[in-house]
Amino acid sequence: MSSPKSRVLRTTHLPPVPEMPADARTDRSKWFLCVDDGRQWWEYRPDAKEPQSDIDRFWLGQLAEDDGTLPAPQSVAGAVRNSMQFLTRLQTESGHWAGEYGGPMFLIPGLVIAWYVTGRSETLLPAPYRIELVQYLRHREVQPDGGWGIHIESPATVFGTALNYVALRILGVPAHDPVCERARKVLHSLGGATGIPSWGKFWLAVMNCYGWNGLNPIPPELWLLPYTANPIHPGRMWVHTRMVYLPMSYIYARRLSAEAHDPLVQALRSELYVEPFDSIRWSAQKFNVCAVDRYVPQSSFGKLAWTVIGMYEAVHSTWLRDWAVDHVRQLCFNEDDNTEFLDLGPVNKALNIIVAYHAAPVADFMWLASDGMRMNGTNGSQLWDTAFIVQAAAEAQIVTEYPETSTKALAFLDACQIKRDAPFETYRQQAKGAWPFSNRQQSYTVSDCTAEGLKATLMLQNALGSKRVNKRRLQDSVDVLLSMPNRDGGFASYEVIRGPAWLEALNPAEVFGKIMIEYSYPECTTSSVLGLMAYTKYINDAYRTKEVTRTNHCAVKFILKDQRKDGSWYGAWGVCFTYAGWFAVESLVAATGATYATSDALRRACAFLVAHQREDGGWGESYKACEVGEWVEHPQGSQVVNTAWALLALLRAEYPDEAVIRKGVDLLLRRQLPNGSYRQEGIEGVFNKNCMISYPNYKLYFPMWALARYANTYRDPKVVEDAVRGRRVA
């Protein structure tokens, strides 16, 4: 590998990207989802003769909603079985449930730019993928004016529009294509690309379409500072922030950019701006962010700090920088090696491609659906979905009715547990014993994923009489959880809180809130508490019981403190108050034995939910709730996923009025399709308050889970029959 100092991103040694014809399509009947040991990717086999599986056809929108194979449910338990029946059709050979995990609209551009500037490797992005990426961007244009937002339901922003415009142009869509014309119009009406948020400035600079001095500096030297007693070491930041900052600092320090005389670069320079490119004063753009894009206001402390860092950048020493750059590059390699090149997420994945100049496949991140191919927010949600499906089935007491499905799911859970700590330094939390969000190969500990994986494993092994995951390994996961509570008693996402709260003022990403450090979340806290309690319940060998009791006690304190006056909890990872409310109620009931009858907090939690029930019996929250931090009704009315969360909470708290609950149950029954599934509704998940992310599998198992809980709680058959009447037949 050449020395970093001499690295040039040569883009003109290849012929121009051929134009992508407007009618470029792939044959959708030739795409196959492949799995291997928890990994998943789509393969295009134009010559294949074999038929697609149900999984392929479901995600491509080609599975019949009514294929006449399932009986109309005669009871709530029957509806639960129909859901499970449908889920068995979607389980992969690896034992996990696969799925789409799109939503964010800023992932494809990073990948496509990385592909372009590293030599357009066919291994990295084969032609059928590129065709489907273009399909996706066309499909996801904001209606009716064009452009793109930060996520699929967002209005158009500079960030989304400028970056996806560049992606389309790189992929061969000509500037005169109507989709590009509309996007340019939107972009120019927002003032052009000068006002793009910092991450956009960065990607455009890599394309040589933004001046590097239009960015606040990204100095790599911080990585050389000692970790101990140093609040600003990057190892103390939230893991996603530091793992994006890491390769960015390398690319920034070396100012790696496409060649200026590349014809596409020249064309983009003239298309993205309202003023002539050469007239732009880059140094005046550092804090220029279009108002529609800005989510986090710029604090004056932050501005001052960035100005000081800018002064450092002007005088920094060369030998120190060279040292830092080498160190940072090594840390990027460590990340690749720790994760079998999957990396923490899609953003550092794309950046690491540039740092390491490699073409390790990205197929694990790419997902094909009826609207084309997107880059997922992670390399899948395998563990997360599988663990919930197992728990829903366990609560429905049908694990042994589906022995093959259950055995395969257990095999996946077994394979998915992380068996060792990350061998190479990148400031990681203990990983041995943890479960990740996606698969073992990716290898990142997540507190709640560890707990959900542990719970699902314990429940399955208990129901199946299996000891496949042995006690030592279960204890390892208890160890992981016990290493994770914060001082406030709560649990954060990947690590304990390591940095001071004031670091948030230095948040350089104007589009994301709460990203600089970890925070305690009611969702992660609840999962972790329930995971620890499940170990005690099923294994009962007094392993670290004192610590478990103390941890649970402190966690409950956190949950109670986090409850708002109106009885609600803000959901940081799902939309929104129904999500967090469900979690919080679970841990309050489990850890304290309280119910509606005995606890004021639970009564207030229920009152909040009941107050937001809609006329039709359901609950429906808009993603806007996450942005503004207040309840916002979904414009399309009740949503099955919100309804399921609210019902799970009310039932767990033993809310006394069955009529309220039954109205919600009826809505779920009415919306279930004859094949046991549900139609896709609004976006379900969120991160960093302002970016939404899809959990399309939620609609397949949370309603089933809520119905199972209802069927367990109320055994009056007449009630059940009434509820099924009026069910929708599509």
Ligand code: LAN
């Ligand atoms: C996720 C997905 C899962 C999620 C839960 C497990 C649901 C949560 O309880 C803890 C946090 C976690 C693991 C999480 C963190 C942030 C992620 C990885 C994501 C929302 C998926 C995508 C997002 C990631 C940051 C997207 C890439 C964009 C950047 C800003 C780097």
